[in-house]
Amino acid sequence: MVLSQIAVGQHWTGHVFGQTIYLDTILSSLVAFAIVLAAGLYLRHVVTAGVPGRFQALIEMVWETVDDYVNRMIGPFARWAVPLATVLFFYILVSNWLELIPTGDRLTSATADVNDTAALAVIVIFMVHFTSIRQRGFGGYIKINYLHPAGMPKVFYLLLAPINVIAQISYPISLTLRLFGNMFAAALMLEIIALLPIYMSWALNGVWKLFEGVFVDVIQAFIFALLTVIYLSMSTMEHDSDSAAEAAIS
Numbered sequence: 274m275v276l277s278q279i280a281v282g283q284h285w286t287g288h289v290f291g292q293t294i295y296l297d298t299i300l301s302s303l304v305a306f307a308i309v310l311a312a313g314l315y316l317r318h319v320v321t322a323g324v325p326g327r328f329q330a331l332i333e334m335v336w337e338t339v340d341d342y343v344n345r346m347i348g349p350f351a352r353w354a355v356p357l358a359t360v361l362f363f364y365i366l367v368s369n370w371l372e373l374i375p376t377g378d379r380l381t382s383a384t385a386d387v388n389d390t391a392a393l394a395v396i397v398i399f400m401v402h403f404t405s406i407r408q409r410g411f412g413g414y415i416k417i418n419y420l421h422p423a424g425m426p427k428v429f430y431l432l433l434a435p436i437n438v439i440a441q442i443s444y445p446i447s448l449t450l451r452l453f454g455n456m457f458a459a460a461l462m463l464e465i466i467a468l469l470p471i472y473m474s475w476a477l478n479g480v481w482k483l484f485e486g487v488f489v490d491v492i493q494a495f496i497f498a499l500l501t502v503i504y505l506s507m508s509t510m511e512h513d514s515d516s517a518a519e520a521a522i523s
Contacts (some may be wrong), residue, residue, distance in 0.1 A: 284386070301383040305368040309360065335359060339498065346506035351404060354505055361393065362498040365452065369490035372460055373482045384493075385456040387449060394448035397501045401444075405508035418508055444504055448497065455493050459485050 284295040316332055325333060339358045343351055365384055372382035383389040406414045419437040420430045462485075466477045 298386040308367050342502045358498040358501045362494045366494040385460045387453045390453040391449045394445040398445045401504045401508045
């Protein structure tokens with residue numbers, strides 16, 4: 274096996290104002306976005322209050338699942354999180370599936386590029402902090418996200434702050450690297466299989482694409498959307514009041 278023949282991590286690049294950009298990632302992102310947008314417009318055209326078609330039933334199933342998670346973990350005030358998590362799920366899923374289309378190096382999975390997953394993580398974390406501040410106010414935001422006074426003496430508040438700062442920093446890093454690492458590994462597997470003799474590669478390629486498309490791609494899209502809801506829940510959840518905390522330790 275010649276490792277230099279493996280193309281994962283190599284990009285079709287361009288330059289804008291002296292900055293190098295990955296044209297294949299941008300193209301794949303735009304294609305995935307266009308597919309999700311077209312699917313939404315099509316759904317709007319065929320949606321019915323009667324017996325839904327298969328496509329409408331699929332979208333409703335995903336929507337209702339996300340809506341249930343949001344209501345139970347965050348509350349009805351954050352209903353806007355339902356379309357956010359749902360669109361993220363479908364965008365990531367479509368992006369993942371693009372890797373399975375044999376188009377050479379021009380159309381790859383955007384989620385196999387850390388820049389794409391980092392951008393998604395930044396969007397999620399921004400909305401997490403924005404929601405927390407909007408619901409609790411800045412003081413409540415600091416208290417909930419960095420002090421966590423649930424059942425603990427006030428003397429420990431400042432001691433917990435550095436740990437919670439590290440935790441907040443780790444959330445976008447975790448979101449970025451989890452999705453990127455899994456999709457990069459999936460793309461790498463396809464490249465390794467392609468280096469095998471033809472009588473082996475065609476069968477293994479089909480088996481791996483089926484496994485990746487049904488399990489890996491769907492699970493990774495679901496996990497990202499689920500973590501979006503979980504992080505929103507963690508940043509807005511109610512903690513025990515100070516009086517309850519003092520009663521617990523007295």
